[in-house]
Amino acid sequence: MLLLTPGPVQTHPSVRAAMAEDVAPWDSSFRPLYTRLRERIRVIAGGVEGVHVTLPLQVAGHMMMEAALRTFVPADRAVLVPVNGQYARRAVKLGRLAGRRVVELAVPDTRGVTPSEIQAALAAHPECSHVALVYSETGSGIVNDPAAIGAVVRAAGRRMIVDAVSAFGALPIDLAQQPEIDTVLFTSNKCLEGLPGFAFAVSRIDSCEAAAGHAGSWSLDLADVWANTRASGMGSLRFTGPVQSLLALDVALDRFDAEGGQPARLARYRANADALYRGLKGLGLKPYVEAAEQGPIVVTIHQPAGFVLADFVEALKRQGVLISSYYTSVQSSFRIGTIGDVHLADMEKAVAAVKAALDELGLRQAA
Secondary structure (H helix, E strand, C coil), X not given: CEECCCCCCECCHHHHHCCCCCCCCCCCCCHHHHHHHHHHHHHHCCCCECCEEEEEECCCHHHHHHHHHHHHCCCCCEEEEEECXXXXXXXXXXXXXXXXXXXXEECCCCCCCCHHHHHHHXXXXXXXXXXXXXXXXXXXXXXXXXXXXXXXXXXXXXXXXXXXXXXXXXXXXXXXXXXXXXXXXXXXXXXXXXXXXXXXXXXXXXXXXXXXCCCCCCCCCHHHHHHHHHHHCCCCCCCCCCCHHHHHHHHHHHHHHHHCHHHHHHHHHHHHHHHHHHHHHHCCCCECCCHHHCCCCEEEEECCCXXXXXXXXXXXXXXXXXXXXXCCCCCCEEEEECCECCCHHHXXXXXXXXXXXXXXXXXXXXX
16 A cells, blocks of 8 residues: 555655564663664754754654643743644644643645744734744645744744654754754654654753743653753653654664755655646646645645545545545645655556546546
8 A cells, every 4th residue: 555645654664674673772772872863863953963952752743842832932921823724723722731822823724924924923922932833734735934934033032943743854954044943843754754653852952951840741841851861861761662663763864864865855755746736737636725835745635526535535545545534724625645755656656546536436527
């Protein structure tokens, strides 16, 4: 089965095979591997040694977002969230349930937020110490630009949290050039093409130290992860986690380096998305966003008349392709991921599978 979702993603057999080993995370032989992984990840993020540190948690991506909001946003301040997709809406909910004040900036889910919109919102809301930005919104496929937004945030003297869960490893980030970013967060899966199990935040050390005691949680306190690192070393975990996924990530990062790193991975995903976008449009389907707004992570399509998503997903599975069985865009849609260990031939297979599924369901005329 060809897995084409924006996460979890299709992985290489060598990555999956790396998990077939029992390991003891407290053993001295595991510590160098864990240390090496954290350093490799910091480098991909453009983090500076002694300024930034990789902080792992054995959680899903949205749990890491909660940890970031709890840790870095002071309880007496607020966070501005540009809302142009489901994952921004999750950030709003997570922030409020964590007891933080949240200011929503409504943006259509068909385009990225602009720097001028952020600038105006920050001017109108001096209570906001932070902007929480979702880099890649996988509901519609759009991308927000953390470099352009960060320049406005930096000029306003505010801070930024970047949710790069579906972006990191493909879309660029350079923490050395963006001192306003307290943390960028992501997972071991998605564009790194490892297996799910761990989430990571590459964070400023000074921001972690200033945030001690903010979180109101032990499990989701990134400042405490840093305190444990400082006391016990980079090879130490606070709590036992799915460490086999770290073995898989080590192999996945070897593959990442061999491919040519972030620029090469972005080029492959971009080519995948462009081919899929053209192919589905060629079938008479209507993309959810204009080509200029289409990111490289997932292609989202308006549902044609008479479409039933559950039936379509099952028809695609009969063609050997698995996609998400739900949508999170404002309007009814379906989405096909273009990331993971997939290539142009897989996009051709996906287009052919969509055509066959539409034919089977009698929906080609509607498309």
